[in-house]
Amino acid sequence: MRQARVHRIATAGPDDVSGLDEAIAAGRIDPAGIVAILGKTEGNGCVNDFTRAFAVSALSAALAARLPPAAVARIAMVMSGGTEGALSPHILVLERGEAEADVAKGPALAIGVAHTADLAPEHLGRMGQVWLVAEGVAKAMHDAGIDDPADVHFVQIKCPLLTAERIAAAGARGADTATRDTLKSMGLSRGASALGVALALGEIEAHALNDAVIGSDFGLYSGRASTSAGVELQNHEIVVLGMSQSWSGPLAIDHAVMADGIDIEPVRAALKRLGLEARGQLASEERSRLVALLAKAEAGSSGRLRGSRHAMLDDSDIASTRHARAFTGGALAGLTGLTELFVSGGAEHQGPDGGGPVALVVDRRKGES
């Protein structure tokens, strides 16, 4: 039997690895078991946010002291910039290992990983990427020991983007890319990856998808995908989180889909399914059992929320992604009483327009707060 562990560690800055160091030194984390590190850093989460790369640089250096280079390279590191409002910078370390002797038998949280082959630039943002990701999700499910797509609750994907060089390389072969705008390629890659998840999980059927809908028909979406584009890879790193009988331990996961930026009732329902009553805001004992919350937030394209106008899309001083993280972050913190929440932006085909998927990891053991 395998067991998944999720460590939520506060950081004092983008390059603060002291909490990770301590947890490893104290034996709470075995570096060899680390599969992925997800982090919220305090940059703007937009183009010129260097806190993400700074965090990856510091985490890689910290792990390089304990692991061979290839092992460090295998760890998926997904940094999301932007801790607006009182959102609190932190990392989530996902670890897997042998089950402890005395833990509850499954089903329990399962973690699977897959890396796809490199994506040809001309397939980015097109069906070629959708199919490649769908296949990768299936592999990661297999790695996690999950057969039924309904048991998958969150798929985190790091996907490539186009650079001037990659566009030129495709052009030299006579191949045309979906866009020549490198910034726009990030959204297309995130969107196509999310649709790949939707395809793999049966949320959307293949015949409903084609090149034209990617990045345009936002009625098509996955309720469990969270994708992020990075310049440092040409393939996809896929982490699947779900429930499986072949895993044991106290952790469980479920998910919800928010229909808009303040739609917290589906999240409350998911908390209840996980055993937290959530009458009003989570009380202290229940709060201590909420290990991780991962959500996508966005302003939506209509300029309105439940019919009321907002100013996020017209604000030339603050990016709408920053507004959205702050506001939806506030709504989720109001529900949970926690501010160490992984709320990220850029939600193309991830949840409905203006809303987004939310995943919750809970420790099922009753405790004292």
Next chain:
Amino acid sequence: MRQARVHRIATAGPDDVSGLDEAIAAGRIDPAGIVAILGKTEGNGCVNDFTRAFAVSALSAALAARLPPAAVARIAMVMSGGTEGALSPHILVLERGEAEADVAKGPALAIGVAHTADLAPEHLGRMGQVWLVAEGVAKAMHDAGIDDPADVHFVQIKCPLLTAERIAAAGARGADTATRDTLKSMGLSRGASALGVALALGEIEAHALNDAVIGSDFGLYSGRASTSAGVELQNHEIVVLGMSQSWSGPLAIDHAVMADGIDIEPVRAALKRLGLEARGQLASEERSRLVALLAKAEAGSSGRLRGSRHAMLDDSDIASTRHARAFTGGALAGLTGLTELFVSGGAEHQGPDGGGPVALVVDRRKGES
């Protein structure tokens, strides 16, 4: 019997008075009965926010077509800049008039108004201002027909600030002002005004107050004050909202004090006292009966919320007041399902450090949503 009415009107921009015009034209608002207009405009809410003055200019011009200049001048106009996240720009028109024949008897929402004498610049931010405001609050309570301070739930005050000219004028008389920094004078004036409310309502006793605590000991605060400094006046405009037996109609008011920026449970309790069940987020019918929510939000001085670090105070790109309105606005929108919320910043001595007062106006008539 008197009756108070509160009209919440969406605006399409800082100078949009079309909703007010329509309500007057349709007879829903009698301009002669308008006591105050509170508005959220979509500026940054900081020093260079001209949306507030633009709104006041447009509202004044619209009313000048229907009222004599002195009557327009008597209306307290308090614009609060900053609709971060999905907070929605709107105005709240506070009107009072004769009770309709068939409305429920009191107690009901009561509105009282008072204008203090001009404040000598050397008294600003000192006990002289505290006493002047306390006396003004007592007058406004009398105007509202409220005897018991416990029946007061919200006191909105517009207070003066220091300018270079006023500082010089005091100096010419040999009088020293509390500060020579005009920006700082705004915080001192807001704080002293809030402490004046606390004194008038018996929240703090006089012997606990002196010049030194103003702007420094934030353990001293009012749970019902909301104050705002403006250059255009030298006295104080005071609007008291509370419950009184001499008023009738369906509207009722209560208040809560948030201990921190996500402390929504006291607000939920106040909603319950007002007859809204608020199991989770307000459902549609209940939401339609929430007429107004007025709150103060701030980042707090500790840099932490429930022990977790936030980055609001260290962000040199976005003012902490903008972060705080977005985040606490999100928490309150998550609770109420509404985004037309009057959430404002600058909360010196208004609620505890990092938290703030919240007032709620509800229509007690059950209805369809």
Next chain:
Amino acid sequence: MRQARVHRIATAGPDDVSGLDEAIAAGRIDPAGIVAILGKTEGNGCVNDFTRAFAVSALSAALAARLPPAAVARIAMVMSGGTEGALSPHILVLERGEAEADVAKGPALAIGVAHTADLAPEHLGRMGQVWLVAEGVAKAMHDAGIDDPADVHFVQIKCPLLTAERIAAAGARGADTATRDTLKSMGLSRGASALGVALALGEIEAHALNDAVIGSDFGLYSGRASTSAGVELQNHEIVVLGMSQSWSGPLAIDHAVMADGIDIEPVRAALKRLGLEARGQLASEERSRLVALLAKAEAGSSGRLRGSRHAMLDDSDIASTRHARAFTGGALAGLTGLTELFVSGGAEHQGPDGGGPVALVVDRRKGES
């Protein structure tokens, strides 16, 4: 003989009309002669910049006290947001009237005005707009008494944009607009208007222009156009500034084209042609004779200036237009010693990519500083 006057008046805020009021009261400005008011206001110059509308509202109210409504409506008011760095908020009042008895005979600064017919939405951003503007420029030249296009040095145009309603109205007639994105329509309208100027002035020949080059081939540009899109009109307001024998007085105008954001030498050359030596920075006496400087600035699309990388296009905290105004504003202030400069952004087809046109109005009378 006619005489043009240009009054540069500092403002203390977007709605400050006290300087204009004083100049009228003192007889320095005859309100009936005002043709146009150009202003720099201290907003962000982007989508949510309400300082422009606030200024227009205040100027219109001030003039309405002296002129009939139709006369006020005829005055072209072009507010440009963004006084980054030490650029100083001010207005330029363009007035024309009979020549004073004793002034120097022409050639002198000439001002011509024209209003085009309304533009059908489906022509916006297309050759239909280019031709309409070209015709309007010809009319304004005629109004100014300028025959030779070489005598035109600056053409300020206020042009329309698309709104959802206008797009729908065109659609209802079976007509398709150039874009359905209202923000994008502003750039297309500015660009097509600038190309209309280039056509009228013979800078570009008609056969080089077609729908496809508008908004895409920035090698095509006018060195004398400055265009700005506004929602409040459906036609074009065109103000032509140039030199004409039929005007007299001390004012003269010339122009330069900056090849990039720090290309000040062509501006120095133009100053010399106007009689200012400009060895280094303008010395005090010469500076006092520089009445107005109008320039366009932009970051350029390459991300580089003279081969060196800049970060303007990647900055998600500050719009590149704000960076560009600050930096080029600094370069021009370094040359002239003045900070009341009309530097504006959004320079599609107005000067080369990354550069822009600059117009200079000088008082030719030698004086004391």
Next chain:
Amino acid sequence: MRQARVHRIATAGPDDVSGLDEAIAAGRIDPAGIVAILGKTEGNGCVNDFTRAFAVSALSAALAARLPPAAVARIAMVMSGGTEGALSPHILVLERGEAEADVAKGPALAIGVAHTADLAPEHLGRMGQVWLVAEGVAKAMHDAGIDDPADVHFVQIKCPLLTAERIAAAGARGADTATRDTLKSMGLSRGASALGVALALGEIEAHALNDAVIGSDFGLYSGRASTSAGVELQNHEIVVLGMSQSWSGPLAIDHAVMADGIDIEPVRAALKRLGLEARGQLASEERSRLVALLAKAEAGSSGRLRGSRHAMLDDSDIASTRHARAFTGGALAGLTGLTELFVSGGAEHQGPDGGGPVALVVDRRKGES
């Protein structure tokens, strides 16, 4: 004979060390000779600017591959955030070594370094720091072989700041610090360090200085100091640049003091003293000989520049330091034609209020551009 070398290397991001790596690999830089690295990074230059630390981290790692840890630690690394406008991110590597056989004899650019003893927290921002720095400057002059203070043209200092721990440690000894506000301590430390330079160079006499003037009387300043506070040290790193007969080679240095943010004529005069004609903007050949320009910029406290109002101090969206760097950067780029300029903010006691010192390093060899 010794020889100083200054290498200006463009960077593609805060952590880009490829240019440094290449220069070392090609033998153009000997890492053992590196004394200091000054860099402009593309952050906001304010509190939450992590690009500075990211750059130091990357540079340290790059050098650690070639030098023992103690040698890396000895190199003064001063990163200045903020490349507003078209200012271009780059590093300046200051190297010293034996003179090449065939270079021109002195006087030439000389570089001296000194590290002071640790500063007791209670002396920070007070005369204790002024004297400590003055002594350190004298040592660095000695190290550079400069006897006459008039031969010193630039003193770059990295100075400590107060942290909560250091304040507490002083308190435990019964010692009081100059401030308890850690942010404010940065300005005090920069200011006291600059006054230490002024004292050492004879710009101000000792009797004119006392604790009270530090951070308040900005009429007292050094025209050659550039100081920057960092949390990572408790002493001072001092780099003196000047001219000395005991150094040889083509490089020379001079300096100017700008009286305000656009006062470029003193800079032009310094360029002339260094052999560059600078008629208007530096032409191509002269520009290629300008190796480095280091300047301080600030908005000034009056809110005006040459009598005209600016909006930098009232802008709550963009810090005044960012405005000032962009604007003065533009003025200096307009003069020099270069955008790789080391323009930094935070200029307490460094140049007059609103102005700042400028240092220029020029290669005296005539060449082709």
